[in-house]
Amino acid sequence: MRGIAGRIEELGARLVLIGNGTPEQGQEFLRETGELPFRLVLDPQLVGYRAAQLQRPLLEGVRPRTVCSFVRAWRRGLRAAPRAGDAHEMGGAFVIFPGRGVAYSFVCRVLGDHPSFEEILATLERRRAEPAGPAPSGPGRG
């Protein structure tokens, strides 16, 4: 994560993590992650999550795919850390350019879904290489 956060900074962008927990949980998260170049903001009412059209599938925990993933992880000795925040809320990622809007979007649909940091970096690199004017294109999943 440190390398990715640093690369985002190098590309002239700002990394912002948005969490849905309390300030105390956010402080603990910062202590765990150490000094990384990102800004952490809180949205416990999920207003931003709703505006971003992120998912909140209440039955996600009982989907066969999710149960299988859980069992595989358990067999490998992985144990879930205590959750801080809304565990039902799915995440997502967006790259937004000033005055131009979203260039990359990813909406998590199932547990274990993660945005591709390679695609995020590629989106920023393409934009950096382009002259002002034409809109950059990027992958992603909305």
Place this chain on the structure above:
Amino acid sequence: MTAPEPFVEDPSASAVDVSHALAPVQARGLDGEPVRLGTLWEDRPAVLIFLRHFG
């Protein structure tokens, strides 16, 4: 004034440019100060990561 078209070309991507919906949202900093999300990409690109949870 009309909103600019989103420029995500991936066909599976949402046709809605959520930046317009996100911009006025008031989040909070760790010290409780209000943070309007739109200010985060006013001066440079922003990579917004919405976390499922802390931990």
